[in-house]
Amino acid sequence: MGFIVTAVKMAFFGLIAKIVQVIVNLIYGPSNSDKKKNGVLCYEVLYGWKFFDLQGGDPSLFTLKFTGVRDLTWIEREDVTLYTISEEEYIFVRTDPEVNIHDAEQHPFLYVAKHNSTQEVGRVARDVVVDYLRGSGKLERDGSNVAILHNIGRCGSTLMTSMVSRTKQCQVLSEPKALMDVVNILTRKEQPITRDATEYYDLLKETLVLLTPNPNRKYFIKTHSQIIYILPLFHQVLPGIKESYMYRAMRPTQTSFIRAFSGMGPVLMMEKMFMPQMPKNIQKIWAENRVVEFAHCTIIMTLANFYLYFNETKDRSDIKSFSYESLVADRSSFCKSIFKEMGIDEQYVELALTAMNKDSQKNSAISKDKTGANKMEVSEEALEWGKRIGQQLGIEMEGHDYRISNIQHAWDS
Numbered sequence: 001m002g003f004i005v006t007a008v009k010m011a012f013f014g015l016i017a018k019i020v021q022v023i024v025n026l027i028y029g030p031s032n033s034d035k036k037k038n039g040v041l042c043y044e045v046l047y048g049w050k051f052f053d054l055q056g057g058d059p060s061l062f063t064l065k066f067t068g069v070r071d072l073t074w075i076e077r078e079d080v081t082l083y084t085i086s087e088e089e090y091i092f093v094r095t096d097p098e099v100n101i102h103d104a105e106q107h108p109f110l111y112v113a114k115h116n117s118t119q120e121v122g123r124v125a126r127d128v129v130v131d132y133l134r135g136s137g138k139l140e141r142d143g144s145n146v147a148i149l150h151n152i153g154r155c156g157s158t159l160m161t162s163m164v165s166r167t168k169q170c171q172v173l174s175e176p177k178a179l180m181d182v183v184n185i186l187t188r189k190e191q192p193i194t195r196d197a198t199e200y201y202d203l204l205k206e207t208l209v210l211l212t213p214n215p216n217r218k219y220f221i222k223t224h225s226q227i228i229y230i231l232p233l234f235h236q237v238l239p240g241i242k243e244s245y246m247y248r249a250m251r252p253t254q255t256s257f258i259r260a261f262s263g264m265g266p267v268l269m270m271e272k273m274f275m276p277q278m279p280k281n282i283q284k285i286w287a288e289n290r291v292v293e294f295a296h297c298t299i300i301m302t303l304a305n306f307y308l309y310f311n312e313t314k315d316r317s318d319i320k321s322f323s324y325e326s327l328v329a330d331r332s333s334f335c336k337s338i339f340k341e342m343g344i345d346e347q348y349v350e351l352a353l354t355a356m357n358k359d360s361q362k363n364s365a366i367s368k369d370k371t372g373a374n375k376m377e378v379s380e381e382a383l384e385w386g387k388r389i390g391q392q393l394g395i396e397m398e399g400h401d402y403r404i405s406n407i408q409h410a411w412d413s
Contacts, residue, residue: 017049020063029066039069040092040122048115064121072132074122075210082210083114083121085181087203090129090210094120104165104172104222108158108361111177130206138209143238146212146219147342152305153225154256155248156324159360161222163335163352169344170220171212178207179221183229187277195232204230205237220342228305229277231312244341245309248324250302250386250402254378257298260366262376267294278304285392291385295378299386306404307393313408321410325403331356337411 030041043064050061074080075092081101083093095101099117107113133139147170151157158174165172182204191197212219234241247253274297275286282304290296313319320341327334335349359368387397396406 013049017061017063020047024063024065030069034066034069037069038128039071040074040124042067042070042074043121043123045118045121048118050115061115062118062121067120070122072124072128075124075129075132076213080122081114082176082178082207083118085126085178085185085203085207087185088126090124090126090206092122092124093118094122102165102172104158104161104174105355105358105360106363108161108174108364110174112364114177126206129210130202133206133209138213138215139205141209141215141238142240143208143212144240144242145215145217146208146221146238146240147242147244147344148221148223148234149244149246149342150223150228150231150309150319151225151246152228152248152253152302154253154260155246156327157222157246159356160246160327160338161220162355162358162360164220164342164344166355167344167348167352169348170218170342171214173211173219173221175222175224176211178211179227179230180224182207183226183277187229192279193230193232195236197233200230200233201237204233208234208238208241218343225301225305226274226277228308229279231308235316235318242342243319244338245319245321246324247306247309247321247404247407249399249404250299250397251378251383252324252401253302254295254298254382254386255376258295258376258378259371259374261298262294263374267292267297270294270297274301279308282307282393285389289385289389291382293382295382296385299382300389303386303390303393303395306390306395306407310394310408317409319409321407323403323407323410323412326410326412334411 024046034041043062044067045062046065047063048061049063077094079097080092080094082090084091093114095114096117096119099113101107101110101113101117149157149160161172161174164170185203186193186200189200191199193200211221234243271292275283278286278301282300286300309319309321320337322334322338331353332349335352336346339346339349339352361367362369383402387402390397394406395404397403398405
C-alpha cells in the first residue's frame with residue numbers, strides 16, 4: 001500500500017514539475033539560436049524535486065531557469081562534475097562548494113549528494129563534448145590513475161568506500177549515475193556486451209574520462225552492482241585501470257537485500273526493470289525457473305553478477321576478488337591487499353580501519369537505523385533454488401551461508 005501511495009505522489013508531482021518547467025521555458029528560453037551554439041546551455045536550479053531518498057540523476061527532477069550559454073571550459077571547473085548522460089547529450093552540474101560530494105562517509109551515494117547540492121545544470125551535445133575532449137588530448141589517457149571496485153551489492157563495498165575516503169588519497173565516486181546510464185543504454189541494444197563490441201567503447205571511455213578529469217589525481221570508483229554488465233569493456237577502453245571485485249556469501253547477501261529493499265516496490269516492477277539487462281542465457285534460465293518472489297529476483301541478479309565476473313576472469317588474473325568474510329576475519333591484511341590493488345600505500349591502513357566502527361550508509365535511506373528493525377531472513381527454499389541455478393552457470397556454493405566455493409583469483413586471509 002505504501003508503494004502505491006508513493007507512486008501516486010510521484011506521478012502527480014512529476015506532472016506538476018513538467019508543467020512548471022514548460023512555463024519557465026516559455027518565459028526564459030533558451031532560444032533556438034542558443035541551442036545551436038557550441039557551448040554549455042546553463043540553467044539555474046529553482047527547485048529540486050525529490051520523491052524518495054534514493055532518487056537522483058534525472059535532470060527532469062529540477063525546475064530550471066535558463067541563464068545563458070557558457071564556454072566549454074565551464075565543465076573543467078573544480079565544482080562542476082558529470083551528472084548523467086544520454087547518447088546525444090552530457091549533463092553536468094555545479095554543486096554547492098560547501099558540500100563535499102566526494103566525502104563518502106557523509107554521502108554514501110554520489111547521485112543523491114549531487115541532486116541535493118546542485119545549484120546549476122549545464123547541458124552539452126555529446127558531439128560537442130567529444131570534439132572538445134579530442135582537441136585537448138584527454139581521450140588519450142590509459143586510466144592508470146583510476147581504481148574501480150566492482151561488486152555484487154550488500155557485500156561491504158560501501159564500507160570499503162568509506163575506508164578509502166578516510167585516507168584522502170583518492171577522489172571517491174560512490175556509484176556515479178553516469179555509469180549506470182551507460183549500462184541502461186548498452187543493455188537495450190542487440191549487440192551483446194563483449195570485449196570485441198567496439199561500437200560501445202567510445203560511450204564508456206568518454207564517460208570515464210569525464211568522471212575522472214584530472215590525470216594527476218587518483219580516483220576510486222565504487223560501482224553499483226548492475227555495472228557488472230559492462231565489465232568486459234573497462235579494460236578495453238582504459239587498459240591501465242585497476243579493477244577489483246567484492247562479494248559475500250549468498251545467505252547474508254540476500255538477507256541484507258531483503259531487509260534493505262523488499263518494501264520499496266512490487267516484484268513485478270523490479271523484474272521488468274532489471275531482468276532485461278541480464279545476458280540472454282540467464283534471461284532464458286529465469287524464464288524457465290521463474291519464481292515471482294523478491295528473494296528469487298535478487299538471487300538471480302546476484303548469480304548473473306558472479307557469472308559475468310567468472311566469465312571475464314577466465315583468461316585474466318588482474319581482477320582480484322575479495323570477500324566480506326575475509327575482511328571480517330583479518331581486517332588489516334585484507335585492507336593491505338586490496339589497497340595494493342588500488343594503488344594506495346599501506347601506511348594508510350590503520351586510518352582506513354577506523355571507518356569500520358561506523359555505519360557506512362548512515363546518511364541514507366538504507367542506514368542501519370532505518371533497516372535494523374527488519375528481521376526478515378531469506379528462506380531455505382530460495383537459497384536451494386539459487387544453488388541449483390548457480391550450478392547451471394558454473395557457480396558452486398557450500399556451507400550454511402552458501403559461500404561461493406569456486407570463485408577465481410580470491411584473496412583469502
